[in-house]
């Protein structure tokens with residue numbers, strides 16, 4: 001296991017707070033693999049961010065120091081996307097889990113990336129609306145991970161996958177710049193669809209810090225087993 005210099009750990013602690021940086025070997029074990037399970041690698045440390053500005057500061061520091069960053073949601077991914085590389089910073093978004101807005105008039109939901117898919121589906125249902133993407137891991141997986149993997153479950157056959165429900169995103173680019181892609185406008189046609197480049201990019205292009213999702217009206221009928229049809 002290659003350790004990060006203490007000066008780097010100290011600077012990370014100044015950004016996110018002491019309690020949100022893990023660097024002890026035993027604390028790093030749960031973050032040394034993801035759902036792929038076949039592969040394992042201890043990171044240099046794990047950092048839990050709580051705000052977009054913190055994400056930006058962590059990426060700026062990593063960029064300055066030439067330290068790789070691996071973004072992680074709940075670590076259920078099956079393609080090794082959140083598997084650490086040696087001496088990297090694992091940037092974990094699970095503490096950024098607030099649903100920020102549910103706009104019933106425009107049928108949208110704005111959330112932080114660490115909210116679980118189930119929380120989002122339940123918030124939509126409470127408002128009489130429907131968020132269809134249902135990866136089998138939805139009780140645990142985060143919406144940031146869903147977007148980065150373009151996840152879909154069984155309902156995808158009828159309703160489509162995560163890409164079909166992402167209207168916009170706040171992203172922090174690798175140099176720390178914060179930017180918005182997309183918006184609430186259904187007829188959003190001008191220019192390149194940069195958000196579509198980020199969907200399915202497995203954390204390689206930046207960190208998703210907010211997601212604007214499209215909701216739809218609830219289906220009129222439900223089967224006896226409770227599933228939406």
Ligand SMILES: Cc1cc2nc3c(=O)[nH]c(=O)nc-3n(C[C@H](O)[C@H](O)[C@H](O)COP(=O)(O)OP(=O)(O)OC[C@H]3O[C@@H](n4cnc5c(N)ncnc54)[C@H](O)[C@@H]3O)c2cc1C
Pocket residue numbers: 034035070071072073074075076077078080081082093113134135136137140141142143144145146147148149150151152153154201202203204206207208209
């Ligand atoms: C039991 C089980 C059932 C599953 N069922 C399905 C299924 O039905 N359909 C399906 O598609 N998948 C399924 N998966 C795979 C997995 O759950 C999904 O890919 C899920 O979307 C990953 O979410 P996560 O929060 O665990 O992301 P992680 O595993 O933590 O990360 C996945 C990828 O997303 C990136 N990432 C995470 N958060 C961010 C962020 N905020 N910004 C940028 N990049 C980010 C990571 O770098 C990584 O590349 C299943 C997995 C398990 C274990």
